[in-house]
Amino acid sequence: MIVVTGATGKIGSETVRLLAQRGAATKALVRDPSRAPGGSFPDGVDIAVGDFERPDTLDAAMRGADTVVLISTSVPAHEIAAIDSAVRQGVRHVVKITNHKASESSPVDRRRDHARIEAHLRASGLAFTLLAPNLLMQNLFAFAPMIKQTRGFVMSAGDGRFGMVDSRDVSATAAAVAAAPAEHAGHTYLLTGPELITYDDVAEALTDALGHEIEYRRLSPAEHREAMIEAGVPEPAATSNAQVFGLIADGDAAWLSDDVAAVTGAPPRSLGTFVADHVSAFA
Numbered sequence: 001m002i003v004v005t006g007a008t009g010k011i012g013s014e015t016v017r018l019l020a021q022r023g024a025a026t027k028a029l030v031r032d033p034s035r036a037p038g039g040s041f042p043d044g045v046d047i048a049v050g051d052f053e054r055p056d057t058l059d060a061a062m063r064g065a066d067t068v069v070l071i072s073t074s075v076p077a078h079e080i081a082a083i084d085s086a087v088r089q090g091v092r093h094v095v096k097i098t099n100h101k102a103s104e105s106s107p108v109d110r111r112r113d114h115a116r117i118e119a120h121l122r123a124s125g126l127a128f129t130l131l132a133p134n135l136l137m138q139n140l141f142a143f144a145p146m147i148k149q150t151r152g153f154v155m156s157a158g159d160g161r162f163g164m165v166d167s168r169d170v171s172a173t174a175a176a177v178a179a180a181p182a183e184h185a186g187h188t189y190l191l192t193g194p195e196l197i198t199y200d201d202v203a204e205a206l207t208d209a210l211g212h213e214i215e216y217r218r219l220s221p222a223e224h225r226e227a228m229i230e231a232g233v234p235e236p237a238a239t240s241n242a243q244v245f246g247l248i249a250d251g252d253a254a255w256l257s258d259d260v261a262a263v264t265g266a267p268p269r270s271l272g273t274f275v276a277d278h279v280s281a282f283a
């Protein structure tokens with residue numbers, strides 16, 4: 001049995017779908033089953049209603065599981081509680097979604113958080129595989145309301161290039177690893193799309209797909225932080241997002257890897273494919 005946490009989220013929901021498609025015994029850990037994409041999970045998927053904040057619900061979900069795909073909003077206490085429950089319940093392998101620059105000395109809080117969780121996982125004695133995605137293409141959905149209203153988006157990543165990856169390929173990698181965990185134990189896979197792109201390329205792809213110009217409006221990270229706070233983003237998240245965009249401007253995400261294809265056997269989706277598949281979300 002494979003338990004997927006964060007199963008209503010971007011990576012987790014597609015991981016559940018792909019595992020079910022493979023015929024793997026799969027359990028989705030969810031706070032609210034009605035938040036499944038389309039309102040329900042595929043036939044045959046077990047649902048465990050639970051919450052990272054309630055260890056008893058984690059224990060109930062993990063009882064009898066061999067493998068856990070661990071996805072959260074990168075809250076250390078949440079993932080640490082899930083790892084501790086996995087140990088208690090005799091789980092053998094954890095597949096963790098992490099950050100490629102997870103480090104205890106990172107200036108970015110979510111990178112320090114992932115480093116803390118990784119350290120706990122290493123110390124747990126469980127076998128594990130780390131999946132470290134570059135920026136997710138699905139982050140672009142956050143631009144959709146602004147693009148619809150103003151035919152453009154604001155961003156503070158300058159001309160920085162990044163190896164943006166479609167979260168469907170992160171899910172495909174997670175499903176492939178979870179279905180055959182032993183051969184992936186101890187590995188860290190870096191997950192990227194097929195090409196390095198910039199936000200100018202994003203604007204151009206959206207312009208081509210929508211048939212009218214979409215503008216990339218450049219802000220400094222400090223201006224962007226203020227704009228995010230004004231738009232209602234909580235201050236800590238706005239601060240760390242702005243920090244990350246500044247790092248991207250300086251080349252922090254300008255890396256590519258062949259790991260998606262090596263693990264899944266299929267090349268990762270390009271930005272063009274992502275935009276073609278989701279153009280209606282931006283129109």
Ligand SMILES: NC(=O)c1ccc[n+]([C@@H]2O[C@H](COP(=O)([O-])OP(=O)(O)OC[C@H]3O[C@@H](n4cnc5c(N)ncnc54)[C@H](OP(=O)(O)O)[C@@H]3O)[C@@H](O)[C@H]2O)c1
Nearest residue numbers: 006007008009010011012031035051052072074133135136
């Ligand atoms: N975005 C990026 O560019 C990027 C890049 C690299 C790595 N990552 C990493 O990817 C991970 C996030 O994956 P994602 O984008 O798929 O996440 P997501 O779409 O934000 O989904 C988060 C999931 O966590 C669940 N959750 C939140 N609080 C919970 C709780 N107390 N108990 C149980 N479940 C809870 C949510 O459930 P509800 O539906 O109930 O809220 C949801 O299913 C993070 O670790 C992040 O650091 C992201």
